[in-house]
Amino acid sequence: MDADDPANRDDEVDSDRDEPADDDPTVAEAVVDAMLDRGVDTVFGIPGKQTLPLNRALADRDARFVVARHETAVPHQAWGYAETSEQGGMAATCVVPGPGDTNAMNGLKNALNDCVPLLHLAVETERSVRGGDGIHETPPETYDTVVKENVTVDSPSGAVPAVAEAIRAAREHPQGPVRVGIPKDVLASRTPQPAVGDRDPSPPPTPPADAVRETADLLADASSPVVLAGGGVRRSGASDALRAVAERLDAPVVTTYKGKGTLPETHPLSAGVLCGGASADLRDLLADADLGLVVGSDLDAVATASWSVSMPETLVHVTLDGDDVGFGYETDRGVVADADRFLRALDERLGDRDPSPDRSGAERAESVRAADRERFAALSEPGGGDAPEDRPLRSVEVLSAVRDTVPEEAVVTADAGGFRLWTLVSFPAFGPRSYVNPGSWATMGTGLPSAIGAKLANPDRDVVALTGDGGLMMCVHELHTLASEGIDVTVVALNNDDYAIISEEASRSYDFPEGSYGWGETGLDLVAVASGMGLPAERVRERDAVGDAVERARTRDGPALVEVVTDPAEPQASEWMTGPRPGQ
Numbered sequence: 285m286d287a288d289d290p291a292n293r294d295d296e297v298d299s300d301r302d303e304p305a306d307d308d309p310t311v312a313e314a315v316v317d318a319m320l321d322r323g324v325d326t327v328f329g330i331p332g333k334q335t336l337p338l339n340r341a342l343a344d345r346d347a348r349f350v351v352a353r354h355e356t357a358v359p360h361q362a363w364g365y366a367e368t369s370e371q372g373g374m375a376a377t378c379v380v381p382g383p384g385d386t387n388a389m390n391g392l393k394n395a396l397n398d399c400v401p402l403l404h405l406a407v408e409t410e411r412s413v414r415g416g417d418g419i420h421e422t423p424p425e426t427y428d429t430v431v432k433e434n435v436t437v438d439s440p441s442g443a444v445p446a447v448a449e450a451i452r453a454a455r456e457h458p459q460g461p462v463r464v465g466i467p468k469d470v471l472a473s474r475t476p477q478p479a480v481g482d483r484d485p486s487p488p489p490t491p492p493a494d495a496v497r498e499t500a501d502l503l504a505d506a507s508s509p510v511v512l513a514g515g516g517v518r519r520s521g522a523s524d525a526l527r528a529v530a531e532r533l534d535a536p537v538v539t540t541y542k543g544k545g546t547l548p549e550t551h552p553l554s555a556g557v558l559c560g561g562a563s564a565d566l567r568d569l570l571a572d573a574d575l576g577l578v579v580g581s582d583l584d585a586v587a588t589a590s591w592s593v594s595m596p597e598t599l600v601h602v603t604l605d606g607d608d609v610g611f612g613y614e615t616d617r618g619v620v621a622d623a624d625r626f627l628r629a630l631d632e633r634l635g636d637r638d639p640s641p642d643r644s645g646a647e648r649a650e651s652v653r654a655a656d657r658e659r660f661a662a663l664s665e666p667g668g669g670d671a672p673e674d675r676p677l678r679s680v681e682v683l684s685a686v687r688d689t690v691p692e693e694a695v696v697t698a699d700a701g702g703f704r705l706w707t708l709v710s711f712p713a714f715g716p717r718s719y720v721n722p723g724s725w726a727t728m729g730t731g732l733p734s735a736i737g738a739k740l741a742n743p744d745r746d747v748v749a750l751t752g753d754g755g756l757m758m759c760v761h762e763l764h765t766l767a768s769e770g771i772d773v774t775v776v777a778l779n780n781d782d783y784a785i786i787s788e789e790a791s792r793s794y795d796f797p798e799g800s801y802g803w804g805e806t807g808l809d810l811v812a813v814a815s816g817m818g819l820p821a822e823r824v825r826e827r828d829a830v831g832d833a834v835e836r837a838r839t840r841d842g843p844a845l846v847e848v849v850t851d852p853a854e855p856q857a858s859e860w861m862t863g864p865r866p867g868q
Contacts, residue, residue, distance in 0.1 A: 359391025364734025382420025432460030488622030515542025516580020545713030561705030561857030699731030699755030702785030729758030767818035
């Protein structure tokens with residue numbers, strides 16, 4: 285068998301140690317107790333011989349250990365858990381060294397970019413062979429750039445202090461993943477652990493009073509302000525404060541990828557999502573505003589199309605990282621502060637001031653939404669977008685049918701890929717913990733694993749994973765995790781048998797034939813794949829059948845998959861939404 289096989293991941297000889305006292309806990313048991321004491325009771329991972337001391341302790345302490353099918357999915361499961369939990373809620377991950385850790389790096393980087401807390405436990409090579417090229421041995425510093433903090437436990441008595449501090453650091457704003465490497469021989473030993481007192485995360489910076497006052501004065505004088513809300517609003521739990529400020533100002537709210545849902549998208553002031561598929565009308569809304577209040581966003585290159593989106597002539601930028609201020613856009617007022625604290629202070633400062641009657645924020649927001657609806661409708665018409673009348677379904681049609689079927693209180697996770705842009709712009713989200721998608725890292729293969737984490741964090745809520753065939757095939761093994769763990773998630777897979785967003789760009793810009801990166805000749809049967817892993821599944825091709833199929837899957841006792849055949853030649857959101865409106 286290959287050395288990377290989970291069953292064969294440890295050829296080391298245990299290091300010599302003193303005979304333990306039978307009544308002393310192992311270090312692994314003490315570590316699990318420390319996790320449970322701090323509210324971390326769910327662990328995602330893949331067992332290897334190195335992890336078994338920890339797995340034994342988790343089982344004895346009744347902590348939940350979810351066995352994934354590949355380490356790439358493990359951090360994405362913990363990421364989905366934290367994204368849909370109450371503020372500060374988090375899970376842990378556990379993998380073997382080397383291949384396990386490096387496979388997990390993708391998800392750790394995703395969590396780092398999205399400022400999502402998780403505890404990553406890496407069971408390191410035993411101390412007796414460290415430095416001797418033991419199986420899977422990797423320099424611990426390999427992971428420095430994909431986590432918020434990276435700690436290796438050298439002293440056996442330092443394991444619990446390291447884990448306790450890691451949990452605190454992961455929850456401290458800006459939040460993020462923290463890796464703790466603990467050698468197997470340390471976990472298996474019965475080394476006494478020092479008592480560690482609780483230490484709460486440091487509070488985020490208090491907004492300076494003068495900055496709040498100046499921002500309030502600028503907003504009071506503005507005739508057409510707009511608010512741009514990012515992931516920091518989500519992470520700080522600032523949705524209520526965002527809504528209060530927007531309503532007091534009568535200002536439209538635009539969100540970033542990670543801010544989607546922070547203001548329910550049924551709210552009259554919700555204007556849409558700034559992303560690669562953001563419409564020309566939404567971009568005009570930003571450009572035409574005389575003042576922009578950016579809160580909880582770093583205004584990264586992904587959301588702003590490499591800073592080509594025009595921002596309001598006056599810009600106030602509130603972020604936790606001062607390096608973000610002025611990086612892509614000139615800023616009139618930068619503030620380093622927590623989004624929730626700043627918005628609450630701003631709301632109080634604005635007091636009972638009445639917004640200018642000329643602002644008509646709801647009308648400006650509705651103008652953008654109405655223009656977007658025209659674009660969606662044109663695509664949904666027979667022959668829309670100059671396609672044949674008997675064409676397959678388009679993403680916007682499928683997403684509309686799913687949204688009409690899935691309850692507002694459900695959690696929806698969305699994968700990356702071409703269809704994600706359609707999801708961002710056309711699929712309304714109803715709250716900050718009701719919608720999950722990756723931010724600037726934009727990694728594919730997250731939709732299904734994050735739904736697994738979301739369901740364990742929210743056992744009483746429906747959870748639906750939206751994915752494309754490309755994204756699903758990057759984590760298809762986790763369909764088996766759904767089945768084997770009995771996790772009640774509905775998977776809706778839009779299958780166009782193509783990396784369509786790549787094929788479209790290859791054809792348009794590089795003279796490749798259409799569908800160059802598709803596999804129509806060897807079409808993918810997702811129903812057969814899911815059925816082979818133990819999931820009920822069905823395929824639909826007609827719009828009228830989508831809602832009924834999703835409802836059957838959602839109300840079934842247990843996980844299920846719905847495969848929807850879609851059009852590989854449909855226009856991409858990045859082109860359709862940014863061009864002229866239909867009929868213009």
